[in-house]
Amino acid sequence: MAVKMKNGHIMIWAPIIVVLISSSSSFIFSTFIQEWAWIPVAIFYWGSIFAFIYFFTTKEERSKWLSRVEGHFGWKIGTVLVGLFPLTILFTNLQLLSESLAATLFWLLFALINPFFEEGFWRGLLLNKLPFQSKFAKVLYSTLFFILSHPLLWGVFSIANRSYMIFVSLLIMSLVWSYAYYRIGSLRWPIFSHFLVDVGNLSVFTFLNLYIPPVM
Template structure:
């Protein structure tokens, strides 16, 4: 099977594995299933990034932005949309069991997700043309987040799907325009930090949308 075919099909494999982990882990540890889901997913991301991207691709993704200042601003604006969640619910980070996964996820997740969803998938679908490439990576990015709705009511609504899809669109276009993932990784860090991931996955608050 050609490398390009493998990469294009890889999101479906990742989502299938995530689904199985969510069901099995959810049966045994309930809402805490987000931890094995994310850890296994990170392993899968890392495999595809190294196998089909490699050091050359990573260096290319991390080079300085060449242009697209307006899209960088849009990327950062999107990134601070979870700020009200942080301001209203940060007091729920009341134990190390909540703080540790929140911090680790915010520090690690942006690199692996952006290398995979925006970097690898965008590069391997470049020949499709920008609109279709952006749409594909954004749809896969959004659909992949649906698995968390199996064990978390907060992630089970259409709002999460729509918000991740729109973020994916903005970040994919920004990558196309700037030819760099630097600012996108930083923006993703802000999202993961501000949305209080562990608190959200455990349904410790109810959204006001």
């Protein structure tokens, strides 16, 4: 019981620590390499997430995150729909893919890797381990820092990630992915939806300010 309580308190600090480490790296590296700071920032971000997941979950818990679950078709469809909305950004800016081969390759690589880390941490780890009694409190706490992580990490050098509009979309996505995880019991669908979002919103192109939303 004492160990469980201690781990619960650590989980309260976990998102704060991850954001502080990653944000600090963002400020430091952006001073020297500007927008390309996104690469070391991603490494520090994923590395700190990996550390928490590795030390505070079991192999069985991590396997369950990727388990195949039957049913819950409504939640699965809803989760995918959330991921489809940003694809309009991609389809209206396809010319960017031919303008920078390096950015395109990094964009695909980021979209393949990032959803596993972020969903594993913000949804899988925190929603399972936070010591709050209600699911709503866990979702709210995780969502708050998930939203803040974007301007504090990527927004240091990315204009698009400073927009107030991103807060609305992040709020919707986090709530849907969180409750989808609770209802489905697996992170497969939130991860897939997150992959679609990272593809559709031209993630790396926004990091490099090669794509800036028109409203900015």
